[in-house]
Amino acid sequence: MGEWSTSVVEVGGYGLRTLTGGNGAPILVLEDVLGPYGRDAFLEAMAGAGAVCAPVHPGFDGTPQPAWLDNVSDLANFYLDFLDARNLRGVHLIGLGLGGWIAADLATRNTSRLASLSLVNAGGLRLKGVPQCDVFLGSDDEVLRKVVHDRAVADRVIAAMITPESEDIRLQNQQFSAKLTWEPRLHDPHLGKWLHRIGAPTLVAWGANNALYPRPYGEAWAKAIPGALLEVIPDCGHLPRAETPAALAAIISKFISERRAAA
Amino acid sequence: MKVFHFHLMPYAHVNLEAIRKAGTAWVTLPNSEYDPVKGAELYNEYLDQMEFADSLGFEGQIVNEHHQTAYGLMPVPGVMAGALARRIKGKLAVLGRALPLVNNPLTIAEEFAMLDNITRGRFIAGFVRGIGAEYHSFGVNPSESLPRFQEAHDLIIRAWTEPGPFVHEGKYYNFKYVNPWPTPYQKPHPPIFCPSSGSLDTIRWVAQKRYTYCQTLAPFDMVAKTFDLFREEADKAGYQSSPDQLAWSNAIFVRETDEKALRDVRPHLEAYMNEFLTRDPAMMMPPGYSSPASIKRVRAMRGYRTVRQTAEEVLEKGIVIVGSPNTVREKLAAAQDRAKFNISLTKTQFGTMPHSLVTENQIAIAEEILPYFRDRQPAATKIAAE
Numbered sequence: 142m143g144e145w146s147t148s149v150v151e152v153g154g155y156g157l158r159t160l161t162g163g164n165g166a167p168i169l170v171l172e173d174v175l176g177p178y179g180r181d182a183f184l185e186a187m188a189g190a191g192a193v194c195a196p197v198h199p200g201f202d203g204t205p206q207p208a209w210l211d212n213v214s215d216l217a218n219f220y221l222d223f224l225d226a227r228n229l230r231g232v233h234l235i236g237l238g239l240g241g242w243i244a245a246d247l248a249t250r251n252t253s254r255l256a257s258l259s260l261v262n263a264g265g266l267r268l269k270g271v272p273q274c275d276v277f278l279g280s281d282d283e284v285l286r287k288v289v290h291d292r293a294v295a296d297r298v299i300a301a302m303i304t305p306e307s308e309d310i311r312l313q314n315q316q317f318s319a320k321l322t323w324e325p326r327l328h329d330p331h332l333g334k335w336l337h338r339i340g341a342p343t344l345v346a347w348g349a350n351n352a353l354y355p356r357p358y359g360e361a362w363a364k365a366i367p368g369a370l371l372e373v374i375p376d377c378g379h380l381p382r383a384e385t386p387a388a389l390a391a392i393i394s395k396f397i398s399e400r401r402a403a404a
Numbered sequence: 405m406k407v408f409h410f411h412l413m414p415y416a417h418v419n420l421e422a423i424r425k426a427g428t429a430w431v432t433l434p435n436s437e438y439d440p441v442k443g444a445e446l447y448n449e450y451l452d453q454m455e456f457a458d459s460l461g462f463e464g465q466i467v468n469e470h471h472q473t474a475y476g477l478m479p480v481p482g483v484m485a486g487a488l489a490r491r492i493k494g495k496l497a498v499l500g501r502a503l504p505l506v507n508n509p510l511t512i513a514e515e516f517a518m519l520d521n522i523t524r525g526r527f528i529a530g531f532v533r534g535i536g537a538e539y540h541s542f543g544v545n546p547s548e549s550l551p552r553f554q555e556a557h558d559l560i561i562r563a564w565t566e567p568g569p570f571v572h573e574g575k576y577y578n579f580k581y582v583n584p585w586p587t588p589y590q591k592p593h594p595p596i597f598c599p600s601s602g603s604l605d606t607i608r609w610v611a612q613k614r615y616t617y618c619q620t621l622a623p624f625d626m627v628a629k630t631f632d633l634f635r636e637e638a639d640k641a642g643y644q645s646s647p648d649q650l651a652w653s654n655a656i657f658v659r660e661t662d663e664k665a666l667r668d669v670r671p672h673l674e675a676y677m678n679e680f681l682t683r684d685p686a687m688m689m690p691p692g693y694s695s696p697a698s699i700k701r702v703r704a705m706r707g708y709r710t711v712r713q714t715a716e717e718v719l720e721k722g723i724v725i726v727g728s729p730n731t732v733r734e735k736l737a738a739a740q741d742r743a744k745f746n747i748s749l750t751k752t753q754f755g756t757m758p759h760s761l762v763t764e765n766q767i768a769i770a771e772e773i774l775p776y777f778r779d780r781q782p783a784a785t786k787i788a789a790e
Contacts, residue, residue, distance in 0.1 A: 312696035319546060
């Protein structure tokens with residue numbers, strides 16, 4: 142541990158590509174499928190708070206799509222298998238966007254290996270009557286402009302992500318995202334029923350200007366999970382790890398450090 | 405050559421500026437732009453056009469399915485087919501029902517069996533995946549489009565050919581009792597036509613099933629290429645395909661001279677190609693609907709989204725045939741010889757074209773084109789017979 146490296150972890154016959162870096166208590170980061178992912182300012186900052194492990198979802202970023210993958214719950218169970226395979230305990234689980242949906246689903250099933258849960262603009266719930274932008278209509282840059290609050294930040298993210306070289310991966314990632322979230326659109330109708338089961342200390346961090354899951358979503362998450370702490374990030378949309386990475390890392394690091402527990 | 409009469413039944417009175425402002429005629433163009441008084445007039449005119457075409461000797465009448473768009477006003481094609489079934493003498497086709505969009509594909513098996521019975525076997529069944537925009541409208545997952553299509557197709561064929569009641573257990577469709585009344589009039593079932601924009605997966609599948617492959621609107625170079633691919637795939641599947649298995653979807657417009665034809669067709673053709681059709685890749689190819697390679701190919705076409713196509717360009721690419729009787733005969737014959745097909749699915753109305761012009765076009769086609777093609781085969785076939 143310590144330095145950043147990528148390795149393959151065998152989990153039930155699937156070779157899971159994982160990025161690791163940092164030292165200390167295990168921090169499992171489940172990434173979003175929208176916006177930047179991988180080693181960035183946010184992950185670097187989190188590596189200051191513990192041993193970061195950021196796996197690549199099976200089927201994402203050009204990895205092979207397994208036959209068993211049909212829905213988000215499949216990934217939740219898969220990552221429980223991953224925790225068992227690595228025998229990790231006292232894990233601080235962080236989920237962003239779709240990763241937050243996976244993390245919450247996982248936590249309703251089993252929190253025995255978790256020390257804390259941080260949900261950042263998590264997907265998976267649906268609040269009727271709260272308008273959501275359509276991330277499946279529009280070109281790649283148009284979609285990023287919908288979900289990023291500040292125009293200059295959007296320009297930067299677009300310049301970094303949307304290149305001719307990345308087009309194949311982007312198309313595959315969009316197919317992955319559509320497979321899991323097209324219908325029911327961006328949520329699991331059953332998830333909300335069981336959020337009360339989450340026994341791990343939970344942080345809900347939300348972009349105040351999130352056009353994909355607007356602020357009432359953050360409030361709903363915090364209300365549904367017993368004892369959850371809500372932190373709203375001002376002047377921020379759906380992608381705080383790109384928009385306000387230092388603020389996001391600080392909020393989560395503080396939360397983790399206040400809950401260090403040997404599991 | 406069998407020349408069918410194909411209709412899209414667009415909302416021809418649409419405000420073209422409203423389409424330009426909305427960026428599309430599909431899914432999000434507000435339906436406040438639809439005037440039911442004008443729409444009612446159009447529906448009745450279009451049905452008149454179909455019946456008239458039948459009396460003029462077209463091989464059959466074809467209706468089609470699209471949703472939530474000014475491009476076509478037949479979200480339920482069975483309604484239009486029902487309105488025509490007893491009023492026409494020729495064949496009747498629904499081209500095609502979008503199988504993946506429905507929760508229960510047996511409703512399609514039932515509807516088509518009804519039409520086959522009412523027409524005493526004049527019915528042709530069309531199966532499609534549904535174009536990308538329909539997935540935005542219906543909420544069905546585009547990444548499931550192909551497997552849902554295949555399972556729905558298999559279920560419909562079973563429903564038509566296997567005595568019921570039987571159990572169907574699938575990934576997408578599960579029924580404890582499959583036992584449709586009526587069963588089809590034609591045995592084993594109505595002929596099946598499958599339109600496609602040219603995906604190799606579809607071409608291969610249609611060839612393997614020995615159905616009729618229909619190439620939708622495309623530059624003629626591409627039509628010829630996909631028909632060649634079909635012949636190759638038939639070969640790989642162990643048989644020699646017939647030109648009767650290949651159908652070209654086109655539009656034909658005939659006037660006294662080439663100049664008059666181009667002048668009269670221009671506004672309607674350009675509206676059709678530029679306003680009624682949408683070329684927004686995200687709208688037409690949602691994620692998982694097409695392969696990444698197909699999406700990239702479409703995105704890479706220079707000026708695809710922004711440059712207006714002129715009538716001249718559309719003609720030059722051989723997408724439609726417009727001209728004097730002689731020009732149209734020559735071009736259609738050349739197309740048939742080059743691509744070796746025996747079925748033409750011909751629109752006589754498109755875009756904003758008004759009823760009076762359509763009627764004149766239909767009469768001109770009936771008098772100047774149909775008689776010359778009734779017994780015409782692709783040239784290579786003629787040579788083989790000598």
